[in-house]
Amino acid sequence: MPLWSSRNRTETVTCLACGDDVVRDEAREYDKHGDRWDRDDKAFEHVCKSCHGDLCHQPRDELEELLVELEAGERSQEAFLLQYFSTVADRYGTLEEGRE
Known part of the structure; x- marks a missing residue:
């Protein structure tokens, strides 16, 4: 066995x-x-x-909390993504800023 x-x-x-x-x-x-x-x-x-x-295999610290905060799945995909991208840019900067 x-x-x-x-x-x-x-x-x-x-x-x-x-x-x-x-x-x-x-x-x-x-x-x-x-x-x-x-x-x-x-x-x-x-x-x-x-x-x-x-899948993206990058670290995802704070992601779960951010998704809950932004009410993922509770509104349209378009509305969620607009809020998500705006919040991420405000908190962490844009992708372009990270490449400089």
Whole structure:
């Protein structure tokens, strides 16, 4: 009996990005807090390998709080994005400013 058989993993998981059901071994664990190593009392979400490759892998400090503050999902995409870009530019500067 393999050592890992005691884990209660499902055979398939749903990709949180595209919504496809994929075999668990063909997905990546996703932790919105960026701490996938602390496994105590955690329920991970999953991203298929294709979507995982498309993700930005840059640090996302403060992102979750910003999305909540800006009420992501509570208004139209256009209204949210206008507010998001404006807030990010005010707090962190524009992308062009960061390249100088």
